[in-house]
Amino acid sequence: MRFALLVDASNSESKQAESIREAVLQLFQGLLEQGNEGYLILFNEQVITSGKPLQLSEVGKAFESGMRQALDCVKPCGGTAINDAIAFASQKLLDKHGNPEAPRRAIFLITDGEDNASKNNLSETLDIANGEGVAIFCLQTGTSEMGRIEGRYARLHLELASLETGGQNFRPERVEDGVALLLNAIHKQWILGVVPHQVPDQKLHSLSIKSSEKNVQISAPMQVSLE
Numbered sequence: 001m002r003f004a005l006l007v008d009a010s011n012s013e014s015k016q017a018e019s020i021r022e023a024v025l026q027l028f029q030g031l032l033e034q035g036n037e038g039y040l041i042l043f044n045e046q047v048i049t050s051g052k053p054l055q056l057s058e059v060g061k062a063f064e065s066g067m068r069q070a071l072d073c074v075k076p077c078g079g080t081a082i083n084d085a086i087a088f089a090s091q092k093l094l095d096k097h098g099n100p101e102a103p104r105r106a107i108f109l110i111t112d113g114e115d116n117a118s119k120n121n122l123s124e125t126l127d128i129a130n131g132e133g134v135a136i137f138c139l140q141t142g143t144s145e146m147g148r149i150e151g152r153y154a155r156l157h158l159e160l161a162s163l164e165t166g167g168q169n170f171r172p173e174r175v176e177d178g179v180a181l182l183l184n185a186i187h188k189q190w191i192l193g194v195v196p197h198q199v200p201d202q203k204l205h206s207l208s209i210k211s212s213e214k215n216v217q218i219s220a221p222m223q224v225s226l227e
Contacts, residue, residue, distance in 0.1 A: 002102035003038035008111035010044040010080040043085040079117035112142035113154030
């Protein structure tokens with residue numbers, strides 16, 4: 001799997017900056033297991049990326065120290081452009097043509113969900129992510145500090161982003177608690193591929209999925225019809 005870990009570095013995350021830094025270190029190392037590789041992206045109104053995908057062999061004390069120093073130098077400031085950061089990662093880093101050897105590509109997003117600076121709207125952003133085959137997994141922070149209305153919109157923003165791309169959204173009470181939830185969602189996930197017997201006819205067809213395992217949850221992009 002090739003992934004991009006997007007970390008909200010806007011002013012709204014200033015109170016949880018230290019917890020987010022620790023979650024980033026743990027999550028990044030956990031995601032790099034099993035041959036995965038990924039980008040680290042910090043964003044507010046702009047996007048700062050690691051520039052190249054990082055592999056597990058590059059993660060050690062030196063890497064962790066370097067990442068920690070980089071995160072410590074980032075002081076949360078400015079607005080939040082979540083949609084633009086997702087679009088950037090999907091088109092520039094995780095696109096199909098640029099990653100032919102990585103059929104599984106995903107975005108992991110750590111943010112409070114409040115977008116107040118994006119040029120792209122959510123619908124446009126999800127069209128881009130789905131077009132590139134990128135699933136979005138969200139770890140929502142700071143929900144207890146939001147007002148009722150803004151908190152509802154932020155939650156809906158991330159729930160739609162994950163639901164419509166085949167990912168999941170988690171809202172733990174503490175940021176650190178969300179790391180295990182995200183890693184579990186990835187490490188215990190099966191990827192299903194469907195090869196139809198009939199010639200494509202541009203019509204919807206029913207699909208039945210059976211499993212001997214209990215409590216199985218199916219996630220799929222909204223472009224796929226499950227009946």
